[in-house]
Amino acid sequence: MTEQKKRTTIVLFSGDYDKAMAAYIIANGAAAYNHKVTIFHTFWGLNALRQETSAPVNKGLLEKMFAKMMPRGADKMGLSKMHFGGIGPKMIKHVMKKHNALTLPQLVEMAQEQDVNLVACTMTMDLLGLQKEELLNDIEYAGVAAYLADAEEGNVNLFI
Amino acid sequence: MTEQKKRTTIVLFSGDYDKAMAAYIIANGAAAYNHKVTIFHTFWGLNALRQETSAPVNKGLLEKMFAKMMPRGADKMGLSKMHFGGIGPKMIKHVMKKHNALTLPQLVEMAQEQDVNLVACTMTMDLLGLQKEELLNDIEYAGVAAYLADAEEGNVNLFI
Amino acid sequence: MTEQKKRTTIVLFSGDYDKAMAAYIIANGAAAYNHKVTIFHTFWGLNALRQETSAPVNKGLLEKMFAKMMPRGADKMGLSKMHFGGIGPKMIKHVMKKHNALTLPQLVEMAQEQDVNLVACTMTMDLLGLQKEELLNDIEYAGVAAYLADAEEGNVNLFI
Numbered sequence: 001m002t003e004q005k006k007r008t009t010i011v012l013f014s015g016d017y018d019k020a021m022a023a024y025i026i027a028n029g030a031a032a033y034n035h036k037v038t039i040f041h042t043f044w045g046l047n048a049l050r051q052e053t054s055a056p057v058n059k060g061l062l063e064k065m066f067a068k069m070m071p072r073g074a075d076k077m078g079l080s081k082m083h084f085g086g087i088g089p090k091m092i093k094h095v096m097k098k099h100n101a102l103t104l105p106q107l108v109e110m111a112q113e114q115d116v117n118l119v120a121c122t123m124t125m126d127l128l129g130l131q132k133e134e135l136l137n138d139i140e141y142a143g144v145a146a147y148l149a150d151a152e153e154g155n156v157n158l159f160i
Numbered sequence: 161m162t163e164q165k166k167r168t169t170i171v172l173f174s175g176d177y178d179k180a181m182a183a184y185i186i187a188n189g190a191a192a193y194n195h196k197v198t199i200f201h202t203f204w205g206l207n208a209l210r211q212e213t214s215a216p217v218n219k220g221l222l223e224k225m226f227a228k229m230m231p232r233g234a235d236k237m238g239l240s241k242m243h244f245g246g247i248g249p250k251m252i253k254h255v256m257k258k259h260n261a262l263t264l265p266q267l268v269e270m271a272q273e274q275d276v277n278l279v280a281c282t283m284t285m286d287l288l289g290l291q292k293e294e295l296l297n298d299i300e301y302a303g304v305a306a307y308l309a310d311a312e313e314g315n316v317n318l319f320i
Numbered sequence: 321m322t323e324q325k326k327r328t329t330i331v332l333f334s335g336d337y338d339k340a341m342a343a344y345i346i347a348n349g350a351a352a353y354n355h356k357v358t359i360f361h362t363f364w365g366l367n368a369l370r371q372e373t374s375a376p377v378n379k380g381l382l383e384k385m386f387a388k389m390m391p392r393g394a395d396k397m398g399l400s401k402m403h404f405g406g407i408g409p410k411m412i413k414h415v416m417k418k419h420n421a422l423t424l425p426q427l428v429e430m431a432q433e434q435d436v437n438l439v440a441c442t443m444t445m446d447l448l449g450l451q452k453e454e455l456l457n458d459i460e461y462a463g464v465a466a467y468l469a470d471a472e473e474g475n476v477n478l479f480i
Contacts, residue, residue, distance in 0.1 A: 013179065013320075015241055022331070025464055029464040081335055091385070092447070101443070145193070147189075154315075156472055159479060173342055222414060304346060312475045318478070
């Protein structure tokens with residue numbers, strides 16, 4: 001056990017900016033501590049991996065509706081508390097800038113630089129009609145079996 | 161350790177359809193992987209165990225109000241995001257049907273077939289005025305002590 | 321392993337009364353089971369540590385707005401479900417009283433008596449403009465690194 005890397009595995013289910021921030025701050029911290037880190041993005045958490053602009057893809061009507069209603073990328077996500085029709089996120093981002101805190105898109109970029117495994121859940125991609133072309137490059141695609149294989153060896157497992 | 165079964169223990173606190181789905185998908189996956197799996201239903205998560213119809217039980221006024229306001233069973237639960245007064249759940253269920261994804265009631269049934277321990281938290285049953293007659297058959301009843309005894313041996317522990 | 325204390329580590333991210341109750345009930349249970357327990361309060365979870373009244377502190381405008389909009393202490397927090405403009409919490413508290421259940425402020429007090437480490441996340445204190453003078457006495461202050469050091473040895477790690 002001692003020579004093996006410690007592992008942190010996070011399920012990011014939430015599509016909230018603040019919760020995704022917490023997930024990425026913990027992930028980046030764990031990577032800095034030399035953990036092997038995986039963030040498994042499922043359901044609304046997939047939105048953190050969406051590209052702001054992407055090549056047009058063919059979709060059915062429901063999938064188009066979902067795509068339209070869901071935030072297009074990390075920067076567009078709302079808050080879990082005090083959203084106030086979008087004022088909350090603006091306030092938080094203003095305060096973050098003042099304190100030189102990293103934004104969510106910057107935290108995602110840092111995670112990629114630190115080789116955190118960013119995984120998109122293929123089952124919920126199907127459900128929400130999201131296609132690979134719409135998500136960030138250099139991420140992985142897997143299902144619950146792969147998540148469990150990682151998590152059962154994990155030192156820190158969180159569902160966010 | 162090698163001959164012992166791995167363990168997955170999930171606290172299902174949330175009463176949202178999508179979060180409960182995630183909990184049951186992970187639980188069923190872990191059971192398929194031969195883990196010993198427990199879902200400890202507490203607070204709003206108890207609603208996933210309610211029967212759609214049940215024998216009438218005697219309740220105080222507040223308990224009756226709670227019973228009325230809370231969803232009666234897995235199929236009636238709302239979404240954590242994009243609920244839109246009930247349109248979101250309809251859209252999701254439509255998409256799930258199209259993709260042949262299992263519904264939440266089917267996931268619960270599969271969990272019971274795979275011998276996942278479905279536990280109802282007795283303390284919060286008291287608080288919300290839920291009685292055994294209102295919940296599914298063949299579930300267990302326990303408190304936080306039993307949860308912790310399971311979780312401290314757990315390989316994967318999640319709070320959903 | 322056998323002579324070492326087991327560890328439970330909870331990230332309390334949520335500012336909801338019911339979720340904070342769940343966190344503190346698990347924490348107190350684990351402490352009673354002789355675990356070494358840490359609750360790491362971050363983002364809205366910090367509100368559980370606010371004092372109802374505190375010495376006035378100097379703040380910028382945004383920090384004043386946050387301070388005003390966020391609940392002042394455990395007793396003022398809302399529900400994650402069925403909040404109904406404040407009626408839900410009243411109903412829950414009424415029911416809790418009837419069942420002699422401990423309130424959230426009592427659960428926090430019990431945690432302090434049982435030597436649960438209550439930690440305030442310094443990074444999010446900065447973001448939300450919360451100062452030490454506004455929080456409970458006898459708590460600790462730390463960042464994500466300290467959380468991870470605890471969590472990687474944890475038997476039960478939860479994000480609530």
